[in-house]
Amino acid sequence: MRTVRALFKTMRPKQWTKNAFVFTALVFDRKLFVPDPLLKTVLAFLLFCLASGVVYIINDLADMENDRQHPTKRYRPLAAGELSPRLAAWAAGLFGITALGGALAVDQGLALILAGYLALQLAYSFFLKHLVIIDVMSVAAGFVLRVAAGVVVVQVERFSPWLYVCTTLLALFIAINRRRHELTLLADNAANHRRILNEYSLTFLDEMNSMVTASTVIAYSLYTFSAPNLPANNTMMLTIPFVLYGLFRYLYLVHVKGEGGAPDELILKDIPLLLTVLLWIVSVVLILYLFPTGK
Numbered sequence: 001m002r003t004v005r006a007l008f009k010t011m012r013p014k015q016w017t018k019n020a021f022v023f024t025a026l027v028f029d030r031k032l033f034v035p036d037p038l039l040k041t042v043l044a045f046l047l048f049c050l051a052s053g054v055v056y057i058i059n060d061l062a063d064m065e066n067d068r069q070h071p072t073k074r075y076r077p078l079a080a081g082e083l084s085p086r087l088a089a090w091a092a093g094l095f096g097i098t099a100l101g102g103a104l105a106v107d108q109g110l111a112l113i114l115a116g117y118l119a120l121q122l123a124y125s126f127f128l129k130h131l132v133i134i135d136v137m138s139v140a141a142g143f144v145l146r147v148a149a150g151v152v153v154v155q156v157e158r159f160s161p162w163l164y165v166c167t168t169l170l171a172l173f174i175a176i177n178r179r180r181h182e183l184t185l186l187a188d189n190a191a192n193h194r195r196i197l198n199e200y201s202l203t204f205l206d207e208m209n210s211m212v213t214a215s216t217v218i219a220y221s222l223y224t225f226s227a228p229n230l231p232a233n234n235t236m237m238l239t240i241p242f243v244l245y246g247l248f249r250y251l252y253l254v255h256v257k258g259e260g261g262a263p264d265e266l267i268l269k270d271i272p273l274l275l276t277v278l279l280w281i282v283s284v285v286l287i288l289y290l291f292p293t294g295k
Helices: 002-010 013-028 035-062 085-106 108-126 134-154 162-193 195-199 202-226 235-255 263-269 271-290
Strands: none
Touching: 002 035, 002 085, 013 035, 013 134, 013 162, 013 263, 013 271, 035 085, 035 108, 035 134, 085 108, 108 134, 134 162, 162 195, 162 202, 162 235, 162 263, 202 235, 235 263, 235 271, 263 271
């Protein structure tokens, strides 16, 4: 039982919240209450959770020695010696095959995207995360693939490409702030834990952050009043303040409170940020499903 708990912990279920991006197409294509697309999206979400678990196992296997030098990551089961590396490797292989097989049963397009996601994450774990700038762009690509998976299973009719842009920018925003948190937390020991941190500086990350934050607000704002198939009365623009506050709140937590190491957990832990996300979701659903489209 202890081994099972250690394996489950290594799969980081708290971070599976990021797989909710799979639901983007379902919501914005106005099919949230249509049974077949809803079922397929839920299955895609569960398969991405399983695939994410595989990625985390492999990532912890690859980073086991470096994690032992980290103030918090040293308590991860593999780094702490609570889980056998051989057992973890076998579990990763079994879960990976199961995820791909399940995806193929749901939709061939989903299987291809999930395979691409796993290939990207493996490349990231062993290679891409050591390339400056490419590392954060690879993280963003993983989020875009989640959105694409939802697009495939829903077979969208009213999905705007603007949402791919917004997803990319938001993912970059999170990844850059995570790098900043790591650089600040580890200080002089940063390069020993993650070599790529030696290529970054706080000034450089803050400049990247400023560019991405502004671009995110602009891209989302353009989406709310220029994308086709949105309500004719432009009420989607009313959701912009939620996006602004959410970004500002996240920056506050990173820059003032020194948090941001695990963005998925941060959203669940910080009540104002969680409420902002929930209010944005509720407002988007109400606006999309209660008002007629303009085009």
